[in-house]
Amino acid sequence: MHEQVLRRVILLGTVAILGIVGMQTYWVATTWNLNDTEFSQKAQLALYGVARQLAAENNTSLPKRDIVRQRSSNYFIVNTESEIDAQRLEFLMQQELQRLNLDIDFEYAIFDCSTNEMAYGGYCFADSEPRPPAARAGNLPPDENLLYYFGVKFPTRIGYIWQKMQLVVFLSVILILTVAFFSYSLVVILRQRRLATMQKEFIDNMTHEFKTPLSTIRIAATVLARDERVARDARLSRYARLIHEQYERLNGQVEKVLQIASIEKGDFNIKRERIDLQEILPPLLSSARARTEERDGHLTWQLPERPLPLYADPLHLANILHNLLDNAVKYGGPSPRIAVIGRVAHDHLHLAVSDNGPGIAPEHQDRLFEKFYRVPTGDVHDVKGFGLGLYYVAQICRAHRWDIRVESKPGRGTTLHLRLPLSTSPEAVPA
Structure with missing residues (x-):
């Protein structure tokens, strides 16, 4: 991976992660605020319903405003301006909370005029499962400006909101x-x-x-x-x-x-010039034929009987052709049968180098042009090499903008296809 590509990956990845984290943080905060607002509104509605029922039972009227006062995020004071029965208050609170689907624990206290203090009423659980008596969960402070009122605190408010989220x-x-x-x-x-x-x-x-x-x-x-x-x-x-x-x-x-x-x-330069493949390929074929015959094999070729002008680097073109022929000889089996076939179509030369070797499994064909990659052969290493030949071929083809592909089936040999654009003028550079 090149340095610039790595830097871009790191930069874009960091920006993406920061953006996602920022959006997630905003989403969590917004969801929390919405749930907190919903809880406060439902709690006030429940407390207002309790106050209204208490006033109706006592045949009194409620104050015109500030009936429910929120003293903190989880503590509310309800002004009734009438006497309050503790048992009745607890029953009505549970009833209103159930009606509004507020399954949350609460504790309450009623202001005692004789002592000017809040008389603790009790701690009520949201469910009806039997539990040990709860101790006082927190302080329920009085309000100096009111006379008949009660206070309700929701000690599990934070846990309730997290459960909703x-x-x-x-x-x-x-x-x-x-x-x-x-x-x-x-x-x-x-x-x-x-x-x-x-x-x-x-x-x-x-x-x-x-x-x-x-x-x-x-x-x-x-x-x-x-x-x-x-x-x-x-x-x-x-x-x-x-x-x-x-x-x-x-x-x-x-x-x-x-x-x-x-x-x-990146300091690799392709020195293109107009050459004829008919002048470069025959010596390579003769050399490959000699090496093939040394192994009791046979090499044949069939090329168009016409000039094959290319605009390419002659040294690297000869090298990649030598590599393709050398691979066919080395991996063609004990008695390699190699065929080199060229044909011209649509101003391109299609060159195929085939052998009758053991072939290549489909799962290895995509990695054939990777650096240092060699097709696994178990513990048998009868063909020497470093896995650089086809990688070099692929790099030269990429630099020339040529197409190369492999066609192979296990047990039926391998064919490497090379597609080269023919040069129509000395200055033409293939696109």
Whole structure:
């Protein structure tokens, strides 16, 4: 993941999370206020209903205003201007609360004129389940401006409102878990990126360090092969040739790693020029045929008998064709049967490289062009490689805006399809 992409992901993710948290906080606060307002209104309606019934039973009239006064969020005083019976008050309170669907505990007290204090009435539970007697839950202060009144307190108001907000609380918990998961994922991504950067730098530095000894090995192998005494000795000559072949193999892997590193750093340049594929492909096919015949295999090709002009980087084009043919030889089985078929349609060259190997399962085909990915073969590793060849091919095709895809079925071989736009003029650049 590139640095700019990672920064954008972090920035957009943080902004999104902050926005969601802000909206959730606003939603919780708004829902709380609505439920609190609804509770206060229902409580006042219930208390007003109790006061009205008490006044009717005592054949008195209620004050014209300020019948129910809210002294705090959960404490109300009701002015009746008539005497109050405690048992009757408790019954009417329970009746009115049930009528308004207020299933909440309450405690009440009645003002005693003789002592100028609130006479505690009792604590009433919302349900009818038997419970031990409750102690006084809190202070119910009097009102100095009234004479006949009672006070009602709802000690479980906060719990009642939270119970009404169960869905909001549940969604808030999910949001908190989501934010925690995002934060943890972000930490893991940053840690993995740091480790990947360290690994990449190590591989790049190690690959560069290989260049000097490889050059020395190449020079030594060349000098050794040209020595007359070595040329006369078949065994020494074979050793010299083996050293040079292994140098070529290792140097090819090093060059591939360096090219991929250049692509990933962004300083990779494609030097396009007008070339004819008919001049590049035959030598590659001849080399692949020789390697195929060494394994008792067979390679055939069928190309249009006409020039195939392309606007491409000749070096990288030759490299990707070599990689496709090399993969067909290596993974074509004990006796590979390889076919290279090209056809022209709609100003494009469709090139297919097929083999008769074991094929690739569908679940592995989407990852075939990933870096370092190799199709699992269990404990058998009869084909050597690092999983860089097809990744390099995919990167070069992407840089040229070419299409490449894989077609394979287990037990029926593999075909890699390459679609290349033909050049119509020396300056034409494919779109």
